[in-house]
Amino acid sequence: MKKNYNLKTNILFLLLLSICFLFAANSAQASSVSANGQLQVNGSQIVNKNGKPFVIKGVSTHGLSWYPQYVQKKSFQSLKKRGVNTIRLAMYTEEYNGYCNSGKDNQKNLEALIDKGVKAATSLGMYVIIDWHILSDGNPLTHKKEAKAFFKKIAKKYNNHKNVLFEICNEPNGGEGTWKNIRSYANTIINTIRSVNKKAIIIVGTPTWSQDVDQAAANPLKGKNIAYAFHFYASTHKQDLRNKLESAAKKGLPVIVTEFGLSEASGNGTVNIKEANKWNSLMNRYKLGRVCWNLSNKTESSSLIKANCNKTSGWKMEDFTKAGKWLFKAY
Ligand code: IDC
Numbered sequence: 001m002k003k004n005y006n007l008k009t010n011i012l013f014l015l016l017l018s019i020c021f022l023f024a025a026n027s028a029q030a031s032s033v034s035a036n037g038q039l040q041v042n043g044s045q046i047v048n049k050n051g052k053p054f055v056i057k058g059v060s061t062h063g064l065s066w067y068p069q070y071v072q073k074k075s076f077q078s079l080k081k082r083g084v085n086t087i088r089l090a091m092y093t094e095e096y097n098g099y100c101n102s103g104k105d106n107q108k109n110l111e112a113l114i115d116k117g118v119k120a121a122t123s124l125g126m127y128v129i130i131d132w133h134i135l136s137d138g139n140p141l142t143h144k145k146e147a148k149a150f151f152k153k154i155a156k157k158y159n160n161h162k163n164v165l166f167e168i169c170n171e172p173n174g175g176e177g178t179w180k181n182i183r184s185y186a187n188t189i190i191n192t193i194r195s196v197n198k199k200a201i202i203i204v205g206t207p208t209w210s211q212d213v214d215q216a217a218a219n220p221l222k223g224k225n226i227a228y229a230f231h232f233y234a235s236t237h238k239q240d241l242r243n244k245l246e247s248a249a250k251k252g253l254p255v256i257v258t259e260f261g262l263s264e265a266s267g268n269g270t271v272n273i274k275e276a277n278k279w280n281s282l283m284n285r286y287k288l289g290r291v292c293w294n295l296s297n298k299t300e301s302s303s304l305i306k307a308n309c310n311k312t313s314g315w316k317m318e319d320f321t322k323a324g325k326w327l328f329k330a331y
Contacts, residue, residue, distance in 0.1 A: 031125025032085040038162040039127065039201055041225045044252045046201070046289050056127065056289025057331045058086030059304065060259055062296040063133065064113050065097035065106075070295045071113050073120040074313035079295075083331030086127040088167070088258060088291045089117045093143050094136050099150065100143045114154065122163055129203070129258060129291065130154060131167040138174030140185040140205070147185070148192050155197040166193060167258055169205040171231060179207050179215040186221055194223070203256055205229045209265075211241060213248035213255055220253065227254040233302075234275040236265040242282050249286045257283060257290040261302040262323040267293070268300040271322045280330055292327050 037049030039056075048054040059079050061070060076087055091110055092098040099110055114130060121128035132147055134140055140147070151166065158164040168189045172182050186204045193202055202225065206212045210231040220228075230245055249255055260279065262271045283290050297305040304324035305315065317325060 033122075033125040033127065033163045038199060039165070040199075041201060041227055041254045044249055044254050045287060046227065046254065046256065053287045054289075055287050056086045056256060056291065057084055058088050058127070058129065058258075058289070058291030059084050059295050059327075060088035060131070060291050060293045061090050061117075062294040062298060062303075063090055063092045063096060063098075064110055064117075065092065065102075067296040067298070068113055069312050071117045071120070072312065073123060075295070076117075076120050076124055076126060078313040078315055080124055080126060082328040084126070086129060086289070086291060087117060087121050088129040088131050089114055090131045090133045090170070090294075092133045092135065093146070094134070099132075100137070100146045111154075115157075118158060118161065118164060122161060125163075127163045127165060129165045129167050130158075131170055131258070133170040134205070135171055135173075138172055139176035139181055140169035140172050141176070141181050144185055144188060147189055151189055152192050152196060155193040155200070158200070159197045161200075165201045165203060167203040167205070167229065168193075170229070170259070171209040172205050172207055173209045177207055179212070179219065182207065183219070183221060190221065190223055190226065199225060201225045201227055203227045203229050203258055210259070211237070211244065213253055214244055217248040217251045217253040227256050229258045230255045231257065231259040232279060233261045233263055233265040233267075234279055235263050235270045235272040238275055239278075242279065246282060246286070249288070255286075255288060257288055259291055259293050261293045262326060263300070263302040266300075267302040271301050271326075273322070273326055276326060292323075 036054050039054055040047055045053050093100045097106055099107055118128050190202055206216050206228055210229040213228055213230050216228045262276045263269055293302050296303050297307050297309055299307040306319055306321050309319040
């Protein structure tokens with residue numbers, strides 16, 4: 001009888017032990033932020049609180065005004081399960097209900113969505129990039145005044161968040177989107193952010209839709225925890241652009257690929273897996289952070305979710321587009 005009792009307690013003990021182990025393993029993996037803390041820039045590398053390289057593996061929302069339904073905890077949780085550690089909240093400034101051309105009420109809506117997104121990411125221990133998504137307004141100076149007010153407000157609001165990064169100008173472009181103008185804009189916005197938030201990484205866009213990292217490398221900004229954006233779309237951008245990225249990385253420029261797609265630069269058209277794989281090995285070689293465009297089911301090939309799938313979470317592999325399937329295998 002005694003022997004039998006011992007056996008039972010032993011089994012029970014082992015069972016409890018393995019449950020604890022599983023739980024611990026799961027929660028260690030459960031949160032990137034709890035394990036890595038506030039990210040920093042060290043030389044060309046994005047590193048964690050202990051100075052070890054940290055690779056951002058992110059997904060970008062489509063424009064917040066277009067697809068607000070994916071800005072919620074369950075969506076982010078489903079991404080997290082597939083290896084995503086960062087969410088980028090893309091807030092257009094001019095396009096469709098953009099922050100700078102749609103009135104005060106809509107500004108409040110957008111700020112509330114950002115807050116919802118930040119809270120969801122925070123509760124899941126994920127990083128979150130708040131992206132001031134300039135596009136048709138190619139010169140970031142165009143909305144400098146609005147950007148100053150916006151970043152002052154949110155940098156202060158998320159001052160004690162370890163997981164928030166600021167991307168201050170998505171893609172400068174056109175004749176006025178020069179590195180000179182970007183520098184002038186960036187210096188102002190960096191000062192604004194630093195007056196209320198000392199540490200968060202600030203990501204600065206580069207000329208020609210965030211491709212000309214060579215110009216940033218030749219004349220970088222002063223200050224700590226500043227990184228530079230590089231964007232590519234695998235069907236359009238190939239070896240010559242990879243060379244540009246690689247030489248900037250070699251020069252020691254801290255680069256984050258805050259937006260990339262497998263499609264053409266239009267966001268639609270052919271998905272090029274072969275080129276995407278080449279980009280992927282380059283990013284892996286330099287431990288570059290990367291964020292994929294876009295979390296929506298819009299009928300365009302850069303979308304990660306199939307157009308006929310209306311689920312906002314709990315996706316199965318078959319719910320993803322060709323780009324989505326590639327991404328979640330790569331992550
Ligand atoms: C595209 C969207 C598309 C939307 C358009 C608005 O995919 O649905 O109608 O913007 O102009 C970028 C931009 C990003 C673009 C994307 C694809 O940062 O806003 O999204 N892209 O064109 N740079 C290069 C490609």
